[in-house]
Amino acid sequence: EAAVTQSPRNKVAVTGGKVTLSCNQTNNHNNMYWYRQDTGHGLRLIHYSYGAGSTEKGDIPDGYKASRPSQENFSLILELATPSQTSVYFCASGDLGRNSDYTFGSGTRLLVI
Amino acid sequence: GDSVTQKEGLVTLTEGLPVMLNCTYQTIYSNAFLFWYVHYLNESPRLLLKSSTDNKRTEHQGFHATLHKSSSSFHLQKSSAQLSDSALYYCALSRRSNNRIFFGDGTQLVVKP
Incomplete structure (x- = not known):
């Protein structure tokens, strides 16, 4: 079954440390997205990608990098984690141009202390 | 630019009463898709409804919405709220052309007995 899988499910990081969140999709979608979800702000787009090798800045990219080494994998990287990056992160894939709806992963809960 | 407004952050209802969650949007493009996603606690956000056709009612799992381009609205309705909603x-x-999704801030629906 086609799916979006995120790892880890939970992560505790120290301020200033490097954090990598991983996402894998088996939907064969061209487009992948990273969102963070915070109370009162909904889902905010951090980075997205149109395909392997491409990354684009979303609405709140500061403090984050992204990497799309393959069609299936899309990573979100926090080079120097800060407490303000404590949040729940969701990965999604989709291809509206091919009439494929967006599907989300189960989320990664990140706590930066 | 494109944007979505959900004016209610929290809606509290008694079971059995009708549900209406408001959604208005802004876009200069005529080929927009509007979606409702539902996010249950500890699950992934998932698609509930979608539409790109003006004045056509879309239904799923007891919920319905009609895209009205004249008023830029896509309100979500249900005739009778259930606790599980x-x-x-x-x-x-x-x-469709750029595969970005713009989310509103979300409306938390609480249905009480």
């Missing part, structure tokens, strides 16, 4: 509901906008 308690969740976070997101209205979202996308254009």
Whole structure:
């Protein structure tokens, strides 16, 4: 079954440390997205990608990098984690141009202390 | 630019009463898709409804919405709320051409006995 899988499910990081969140999709979608979800702000787009090798800045990219080494994998990287990056992160894939709806992963809960 | 407004952050209802969650949007493009996503606690956000056709009612799992381009609205309705409807509901906008989704801030629906 086609799916979006995120790892880890939970992560505790120290301020200033490097954090990598991983996402894998088996939907064969061209487009992948990273969102963070915070109370009162909904889902905010951090980075997205149109395909392997491409990354684009979303609405709140500061403090984050992204990497799309393959069609299936899309990573979100926090080079120097800060407490303000404590949040729940969701990965999604989709291809509206091919009439494929967006599907989300189960989320990664990140706590930066 | 594209944007979505959900004016209610929290809606509390008694079971059996009708549900209406408001969604308005802004876009200069005529080929927009409007979505409702539902996010149950500890699950992934998932698609509830979508539409790109003006004045056509779309239904799924007891919920319905009609896209009205004249008023830029896509309100979510249900005739009778159930306890299991308690969740976070997101209205979202996308254009087929660029595969970005713009989410509203979400409306938390709480249904009480």
